[in-house]
């Protein structure tokens with residue numbers, strides 16, 4: 208284990224052997240039109256055949272599936288993803304693929320597990336792999352929240368492919384109320400603070416989650432400046448932990464984590 212400089216007391220309990228981290232600093236707002244309705248995808252998506260090891264289950268050279276942290280993840284070139292894009296349309300707010308920051312949160316959660324059966328809200332879920340990981344490994348009751356409903360067929364597909372069920376909720380971050388958050392034990396989000404205007408609503412959501420008694424909020428990011436500013440603010444005002452995180456296997460990914468917890 209290589210520990211870097213530690214920003215917050217009590218930080219070490221997050222870390223175990225085999226990972227490298229550095230500590231850093233960092234700051235977002237949203238003016239999009241809000242909608243606030245809950246929706247669930249009920250359709251079932253036909254899934255093409257899948258190997259148990261799940262890696263490159265397509266003819267050699269096509270590389271259209273991979274196996275990550277016990278999950279099978281399709282790549283955009285997979286015929287099922289092409290079909291979903293034809294049927295459901297292209298996601299419009301960057302929820303158009305699996306983003307590598309999900310690996311950071313999966314690695315963190317593998318080392319710092321949630322309680323079995325935890326109720327988890329996956330913010331800006333996109334294809335939903337972070338939440339699906341929680342459902343698979345912690346038997347978590349997961350809700351995937353996203354402003355863009357066209358991501359939900361991709362989430363539903365991957366949930367089914369990995370043998371779990373995940374609820375979906377179409378909502379913007381700033382419309383998530385304290386009383387909604389009180390129904391969750393953990394809130395996660397990967398690669399969701401990618402515009403300056405997202406800093407404010409995500410910081411405020413994190414603060415509301417803490418006020419609502421959510422046990423842990425964990426956000427991961429490749430290290431974009433809006434996320435860094437959000438994490439720095441959460442470290443200063445909410446006593447959150449803000450650190451760099453790197454994963455080399457099964458896929459190389461690096462970035463940072465913000466972890467806010469009830470103390």
Ligand SMILES: C[S@@+](CC[C@H](N)C(=O)[O-])C[C@H]1O[C@@H](n2cnc3c(N)ncnc32)[C@H](O)[C@@H]1O
Pocket residue numbers: 237239298299300301302303304305306307308309330331332333334335336352353354355358378379380381396397398399401
């Ligand atoms: C870069 S993608 C990340 C998707 C997924 N978390 C991952 O790591 O693969 C960002 C996601 O946030 C969603 N999103 C963007 N702005 C949002 C907002 N204001 N409220 C809710 N979801 C939002 C997008 O629709 C998209 O699915």
